[in-house]
Amino acid sequence: MIPEKNPFVQADGAKPTCMQMLQLILDDEASEEQRLYFKNHMDSCMPCFKSYSLDSAIKQLLKSRCCNDSVPPGLIEEIKFQINQNTAS
Amino acid sequence: MEESQKQHYSIQEKNAIFNNEFLPHINSMYNFGYRLTLDQDDAKDLVQDTYLKAFRFIESFQKGTNAKAWLFRILKNSFINDYRKKTKEPSKVDYQEVEMYYNSEEVDRQITPDLRVESLKDMIGDEISNALNALDVDFRTVIILCDLEDFKYEEMAKILDIPIGTVRSRLHRARQLLKEKLSEYAKTMGYKNS
Numbered sequence: 557m558i559p560e561k562n563p564f565v566q567a568d569g570a571k572p573t574c575m576q577m578l579q580l581i582l583d584d585e586a587s588e589e590q591r592l593y594f595k596n597h598m599d600s601c602m603p604c605f606k607s608y609s610l611d612s613a614i615k616q617l618l619k620s621r622c623c624n625d626s627v628p629p630g631l632i633e634e635i636k637f638q639i640n641q642n643t644a645s
Numbered sequence: 646m647e648e649s650q651k652q653h654y655s656i657q658e659k660n661a662i663f664n665n666e667f668l669p670h671i672n673s674m675y676n677f678g679y680r681l682t683l684d685q686d687d688a689k690d691l692v693q694d695t696y697l698k699a700f701r702f703i704e705s706f707q708k709g710t711n712a713k714a715w716l717f718r719i720l721k722n723s724f725i726n727d728y729r730k731k732t733k734e735p736s737k738v739d740y741q742e743v744e745m746y747y748n749s750e751e752v753d754r755q756i757t758p759d760l761r762v763e764s765l766k767d768m769i770g771d772e773i774s775n776a777l778n779a780l781d782v783d784f785r786t787v788i789i790l791c792d793l794e795d796f797k798y799e800e801m802a803k804i805l806d807i808p809i810g811t812v813r814s815r816l817h818r819a820r821q822l823l824k825e826k827l828s829e830y831a832k833t834m835g836y837k838n839s
C-alpha cells in the first residue's frame with residue numbers, strides 16, 4: 557500500500573524537499589511508510605532516481621575504501637601499561 | 646551519554662568494561678583520529694588520550710550502553726580542545742547559511758555535479774579517500790560518523806553537540822562538496838563520458 561499523504565511532511569506542515577527525503581532513505585532513517593512513499597516517488601522523479609543511485613554508490617565506496625586503517629601495533633599494550641601505572645600509583 | 650548517574654565499579658568490572666566494551670572499537674577510533682588529524686602520530690596520541698580518559702571517567706559510563714558513541718564523543722572533544730586549538734584557525738564555514746539553504750526549496754534546484762556512477766567504478770585508488778580528506782574538518786566529520794561508522798542522526802547529534810537539523814544540513818552540504826571533488830577527479834582522470 558502506497559501512503560496517499562506524504563509521510564515526510566513535518567509536524568509543522570513544512571513540505572520536505574526531494575533532497576531531504578532522499579537523505580533519510582539513504583541513511584536508513586526513514587520509517588517503513590516513508591520508504592514505500594519514496595519508492596513510488598522515485599518512479600516518477602528522475603532527479604531523485606539519479607541522485608539515489610549516485611549517493612548510494614558513493615556511500616558504499618566510502619565504506620569500502622576509507623575504513624581500512626587499523627590501529628598501529630603496540631598501541632593497545634601501551635594504553636594498558638599507562639592505565640596500570642596510573643591505577644597503581 | 647549525558648552526565649548520567651555515577652556508577653560504582655570494582656577494579657575487575659572496570660577492566661572488563663574496558664576490555665569488552667571499549668577496546669573492540671579501537672580500529673574505528675584510530676580511523677576517526679586519523680581522518681580528523683590526517684597524521685598517524687597525532688591519531689595515535691588522540692586515541693591513547695581518549696582511552697586513558699575513558700578509563701579515568703569510566704564511572705560516568707553506564708555498562709551496556711552505547712560505548713562507541715561515548716568514546717567517539719570523548720575523542721572529538723579532545724580533538725577540539727587539545728589539538729585543534731593548537732593548529733587551526735577558526736572555521737570559515739557559515740553554518741547558518743548551510744542550514745538556511747538546506748531548508749529552502751532551492752536545495753532541489755542545485756546543480757548536481759557532473760558525476761556518474763560509472764566513473765566511480767574507476768576510482769580504485771585513493772581518490773575517494775583524498776576527496777574526503779580535502780573537506781573542511783566539520784564536513785569530514787559528519788561523513789565519517791554517518792557513512793563510515795553508521796551512526797544514527799541522533800547519535801551524531803550527541804557526539805557533536807549539535808541539533809539533529811544541523812546534522813542533516815551539514816551532511817547534505819558535505820556530500821555535495823564531496824561530489825564536487827569527485828567530479829573534478831573524474832575530469833582530470835579523463836573520463837570523457839563522465
Ligand SMILES: [Zn+2]
Pocket residue numbers: 574597601603604605
Ligand atoms: Zn524527487
